Amino acid sequence: MIRDTSAQDQVVKQKPNFVKPALLLTGVLAVITWTGFAMINSDTATVSVNKAQLKIATVIKGDLVRDISATGKIVAANAPKAYSPEQGFVTLNVKAGDTVEKGQVIAEVESPELNNNLKQQESELARLQGELARSELDARRQALALAKTLDLAQVELNAAERENRRAKISIEKRLISQIDLEKAVDDLAKAQLTFKHAEQEVALAKDTLAFELQSAKSQVVRQQLVVDELMRQVSNLSVKASVSGIVGNLLVQPKALVNKNQALLTLVDLSAFEAELQVPESYANDLGIGMEVELKIGSEQIKGTLSAISPEVNNREVTTRVRFAKNDISNIRQNQRLSGRILLENRDDVLMVKRGSFLNAGGYVAYKVNEDVAERVEINTGVTSINSVEILAGLKTGDQIIISNYDTFKNADAILLR
Structure with a gap:
């Protein structure tokens, strides 16, 4: 009978493992070395930041x-409105978005009162022209009678002179x-006196x-001017486009009763666009007419000049207008959004650094990097641009x-970069 397996068991001696203690010792030495190096190179570093x-x-x-x-948008530099010349009922010949040419009839206003007044004044003109013709006939008749009176006086004078000569002989x-x-x-x-008075009466009658x-x-002539003015007003009842472009907004409904000088619709001149930019109020005093502006409209980069600056501030912004350097810009629309860059001045050979969030500290301090340590230094900054900052002192x-x-x-005072 076999009681157990103790007779078959053998004692195995385990070899000592030197791998784990060696790795642990290496890590400890590395930490001590790095810490010592950091303490040597940055005795005053109190903050550690991941570089x-x-x-x-x-x-x-x-x-x-x-x-x-x-930032801003595209606006029409020339967007005139069409107005009703008289009170009446309007008929719109175009719709919003239609293309129109300069001089095209875009609306017609029906004014019965104006048409009736024109007919009355034309009738009055015809009456005055008839009166003038009759006056000319009467003048010719009276001139003929005066000439007859003068001739008879001349004959009587001649006869009296002849009788006087006969009497003397x-x-x-x-x-x-x-x-x-x-x-x-x-x-x-008597004949001489009669002839003299006849001459004076004829001269006075002719002047009269x-x-x-x-x-x-x-x-x-006065009535003709009245008629001409009314005819001009009647012709203006056909409202014509003042520019070539497209119809913007319709400001009245078709067949509506409109008053004199009431706006009917808006026209947009497609050949004259400008950019309207909103500039922060803090830069208002730096702006000037004629400054160069770089605009980005979609994927197109164009240049322009500052043509107008609003004298008022709205929502802490100043509105400016930019005129394009060229007019053949394609694929632009009214109110299209864009971004712009206004060039205030250009400085040559300037010590500068890339602009960043460090300016939030006031622009009088910076952390200069020296290997794995960043030391706090005092600096002076000058003008800033979108991408760069001028350094006046503290750095080289x-x-x-x-x-x-x-x-x-x-x-x-110092930052440890790890």
Whole structure:
């Protein structure tokens, strides 16, 4: 009988394992070495930051373009409205979005009152023209009668002169008495006086007739001006497009009763677009007419100039207008969104660094990177652009600084970068 397997068991001696203690010793030595190195190189470092999470930039020298970033939209530089010339019922010949040409009739206003007034004034003009024609006939008739009176006075004067000469000859020959001679002299004086008065009356009558004719002609001319003005107003009842473009908004309903000078619709000139940019109020004093502007419309990059600056501030922003340098811009629409960059000034050979969140600390301190340690240094900054910041003092060319946010650094004199 076999009681158990104790006779078959053998004792095995285990070899000592030196691998794990060796690895543990190596790790401890590495930590001690790294800690000692850090203590040697950063005696004052109180904050440790992962270097991969920071943004570091190098201080360089170059041309700094001071600029402003702004957003805006495309607006029509020329978007006139069409107005009703008179009170009446309007008929719209176009719809919103239709293409129109300059001079095309886009709306018609029916004004019965104006048409009736035109007919009345035309009738009055015809009456005055008839009066003028009758006055001219009367003037010719009166001129003829005056000429007849003057001619008769001339004949009587000639006869009196002839009788006076006969009487003088007869008195010399003692054929007539002295009384007959004196009568011939009196008749001559009477004829001369009559002829003289006839000449004066004819001249005065001619002036009177000319004045009356001129007055009648003036009335006709005045009435003609009234008729011409009414005809112009009637012709303006056909409202024409002042520019070539498209119809914007319809401001009235078709067949509606409109008042004089009431807006009917809006036209948009497709050949004259401008950009409207909203600039922060803090940059308002730096803006000036004529400054260069770079605009990005979709995928197209174009240039323009600042043409207008609003004198008022709305919602802490100033509205500006930018005129394009070229007019053949394709694929742009009214109210299309865009971004712009206003170039304020250009500075040459400037010590600068890439712009970052470190400016939130006030722009008077920076952390300069020296291998694995970032030391806090005082700096002075100048003008800023969208991408760069001018460095006035505290740094030199080739220095590297942290441009990330400094809130987590707790104003430490040195930062350990791991």
